[in-house]
Amino acid sequence: MAPLRYPRYILLLIVAAATLLLGACTDTHLTSTWTNPEYNGVPMSKTAVIVIAKDENILRFAEDEMVRRLPKGTVGVAGYTMFDKPEQAKVDEVRARLAKDGFDSVLVSRLVSMDKTQTYVPPETYTAKGTPPPYYASFPGYYAQNYNMVYTTPGYTVENTEVVVETLLYRLPDGLLVWSGTTKTLNPQSKEELAQGIVYLIGDELKQSRLLGTPGK
Numbered sequence: 598m599a600p601l602r603y604p605r606y607i608l609l610l611i612v613a614a615a616t617l618l619l620g621a622c623t624d625t626h627l628t629s630t631w632t633n634p635e636y637n638g639v640p641m642s643k644t645a646v647i648v649i650a651k652d653e654n655i656l657r658f659a660e661d662e663m664v665r666r667l668p669k670g671t672v673g674v675a676g677y678t679m680f681d682k683p684e685q686a687k688v689d690e691v692r693a694r695l696a697k698d699g700f701d702s703v704l705v706s707r708l709v710s711m712d713k714t715q716t717y718v719p720p721e722t723y724t725a726k727g728t729p730p731p732y733y734a735s736f737p738g739y740y741a742q743n744y745n746m747v748y749t750t751p752g753y754t755v756e757n758t759e760v761v762v763e764t765l766l767y768r769l770p771d772g773l774l775v776w777s778g779t780t781k782t783l784n785p786q787s788k789e790e791l792a793q794g795i796v797y798l799i800g801d802e803l804k805q806s807r808l809l810g811t812p813g814k
Contacts, residue, residue, distance in 0.1 A: 625782040625794035628761075630802060636775045640670075640810050641702035641768060645695055647676035649707035652788065659792040663704065666800030670811030674700075696770050702809065703769060706795070709761040709779070720752040758784050760791060764799050766808060778802055 646663045650656040660675035667673040679694055680686045695703060759781060766776040778799055785791035803809055 623782065623784050623786055623790060623794065625780055625785075625791075625798060627798055627802065628779045628781045630778045631776065632806060632808070633773065633775050636768070636773065636808075638768070640668075640808055641775075642670060642810065643672045643674075643700050643702070644766075644809060645674050645676055645679070645700050645703045647703060647705045648792075649705065653677075655788040655792060658789055659706065659796065662793060662796040663706070663800070666796050666803075667704075668800075668804045668807075668810030671809045674698075692770070692772075700769050702775070703767050704764065704803075705767070706762060706764040706799075709763050711758065711760045714757050714759070716755045716757065718753050718755060720749050722749045760785060762795055764795070766803070776803070776806055776808055 644667060646660045646667075648656050648659045648663070650659070657675070657677050660677055664673035664675050679698070680691070760783075761779065761781050763777065763779045765774060767773060768775050780795050780798055782791050782794055785794070
């Protein structure tokens with residue numbers, strides 16, 4: 598049986614559709630990191646993880662994931678397990694609770710911005726070229742396959758969503774900012790995917806920084 602052949606214009610339409618889909622792929626990367634040059638203490642070992650978010654489900658998911666990704670030797674505790682309504686807790690109450698429970702650091706993440714943009718990709722016109730296959734020699738074959746026809750890939754709009762999140766590590770009890778990292782995510786498919794991508798990047802950066810966990814690990 599002869600292999601199935603598609604007119605070139607169909608292949609190009611498939612490529613155009615694939616390009617549209619690839620344009621919506623998720624990408625999370627670090628845009629900046631900073632380590633306080635004045636900090637020269639030993640790695641901190643007990644960290645409260647606090648995510649500032651209105652969606653309680655994603656808040657809990659992100660805090661749990663971050664606790665799991667902390668460097669080895671770090672005791673991590675999700676903020677939602679300590680505060681029933683963290684968004685309503687006063688600063689003094691939070692500090693008092695962290696001091697009482699012996700935390701030497703706190704890791705805080707918050708959404709900085711979420712912007713949506715649209716890019717229009719205009720239509721393109723092509724003409725099929727090349728030597729026609731043998732079965733194009735007759736008029737019926739030529740007509741059926743639309744050989745040498747002029748065709749146009751339709752224009753389309755690509756919508757991109759860009760999410761910026763900052764994560765800060767503070768020493769306790771004095772509240773010294775020790776480390777910060779900013780991530781940018783393009784086209785997250787879900788809040789969970791967004792949180793997980795950020796958590797993995799920040800977790801790896803914290804391991805390399807050696808600011809948390811067991812010294813030398």
